[in-house]
Amino acid sequence: MSKQNKYYLGVDIGTTSTKAVLFGQRGQMGKTFQKSYPLITDLTGKAEQNPYEILQAVKEVMGAAFHSAKENKQTIIGVGFSAAMHSLLCLDENRHVLHPLITWADTRAQKQVEALGKRADISEICARTGVPNHPMTPLSKVCYLREEHPTLFAQTRYFVGIKEYVLGQLTNHWMVDESLAASTGYYHLQNHDWDEELLSLASINRKQLSEIVPSTTQLSLSEAMLAEWQLAESPQIIVGASDGVLSNLGIQESLTNQLVITVGTSGAVRKIIETKTPQASQGLFLYPLAQDFFVEGGAVNNGGVIFQWLKEQFFAGKDYPSLLQKMTKVPAGSHGLLVLPHFFGERAPYFQANLRGNILGLNHNHTKEDILKATMEGIILNLRQIVQRLDDKYGPSKQICLTGGMTNNTVIPQLFADICQKEIVVMDCPESSCKGAAMLAMKACDKLTAFPALPNSTHIYTPDETCAAIYNQLDQLFSQAVPQILSINQQLTHFQQHFS
Secondary structure (H helix, E strand, O other), X not given: OOHHHEEEXXXXXXXXXXXXXXXXOOOOEEEEEEEEOOOEEOOXXXXXXXXXXXXXXXXHHHHHHHHHHHHOOOEEEEEEEEEXXXXXXXXXXXXXXXXXXXXXXXXXXXXXXXXXXXXXXXXXXXXXXXXXXXXXXXXXXXXXXXXXXXXXXXXOOEEEOHHHHHHHHHHOOOEEEHHHHHOOOOEEOOOOEEOHHHHHHOOOOHHHOOEXXXXXXXXXXXXXXXXXXXXXXXXXXXXXXXXXXXHHHHHOOOOOOOEEEEEOOOEEEEEEEEOOOOOOOOOOEEEEEEOOEEEEEEEEOOOHHHHHHXXXXXXXXXXXXXXXXXXXOOOOOHHHOEEEOOEOEEOOOOOEOOOOXXXXXXXXXXXXXXXXXXXXXXXXXXXXXXXXXXXXXXXXXXXXXXXXXXXXXXXXXXXXXXXXXXXXXXXXXXXXXXXXXXXXXXXXXXXXXXXXXXXXXXXXXXXXXXXXXHHHHHHHHHHHHHHHHHHHHHHHHHHHHHHO
């Protein structure tokens, strides 16, 4: 079989949609297939999804990819899977769904997080798991279900994540890769196994959890799925990893020397490190990618979702390019406005679900265009806090790779360069998690000793020194404002619950 006909499929099970992208052996991107589904939220902090809708979305995009490959005389050798972290699904003894999928965005376990945070050994717990104490973790979610929904908790025979559920339905095998296992909050990084003490804390046992396997583990489709997709034989199904670590893999030219910032609906700063003795740091996560490779960094709740809210509230009918053009007419610092963009609470580096959005310094001279730009500045200043923590640990990074749905323009990347004061490289890889999943499939199927080198085309942005000086001042104010206003935000959060 010629290299031109060999393809790999990367499937990313995201928060709002599932995407499947075909990649050739040289990394060339083929067709993309996508299916969306809703996230159900309310003022209690609920953020749930229908797992059946997600499963059907996966089947639809994979089926479309197999059909497209057949029509174009392409052979899909392997399928790699990526998925959002921190999801929790309750199953009965027959692995039937008992309750909607609880996603990473659900914050109802805040009380359980506060109780866990009072333990004398909480820092040691976070260090050995690599996961901060936050409502996003399945550990806190399980404790929440045990205390607030005891009947459901008692009925649950298995606790799994969305990728485990999907792979279980497609292959009849129930497994979890190390990176998603590590995102649960009850995985021991050094032991590469479930943490018995934390399982006991959550009142569950390892029989209720999936088998932990390497990210390159290979499976086959079930006979039922082969028949549904009319396939003569199964491609190799690669268990894969989490969306965050695979996004880094998909876009980095140099595997361990660059920081990567992803900014889409939410955002994250990540760095791949190579070590046999991983050491987690306070306020940062640490997740396995593959043997001796880990991804360290921090994820934020507030990215493009805030920009979309502003568009709906203040700029109805305006398109994205016109809003970017309006931002260019506002000077750096937005005439003295500072926005703390924590509309959805926040994960890194604060891990405070009760943080809220704040517009500071507002006066009668400010315009809605000032608020627009100040909000984008606040989103990037928030991410800069994580960049600084990684720089403090590993030394100053000179360059940041930037990716995500908000970076397909020239305005936002330049703003990142000015605020972070680093060279920004925008990779031409719009579906980096899918590409990382496909690269993992290549490594597994072709039995490669290293990850394949699949270069991306790039665009480079350098900091403007005048703007950088202004943002240094704004960064100091940002760092002071968040802890100073925390108490007021917490009180307002409790007050808002009266209106739910």
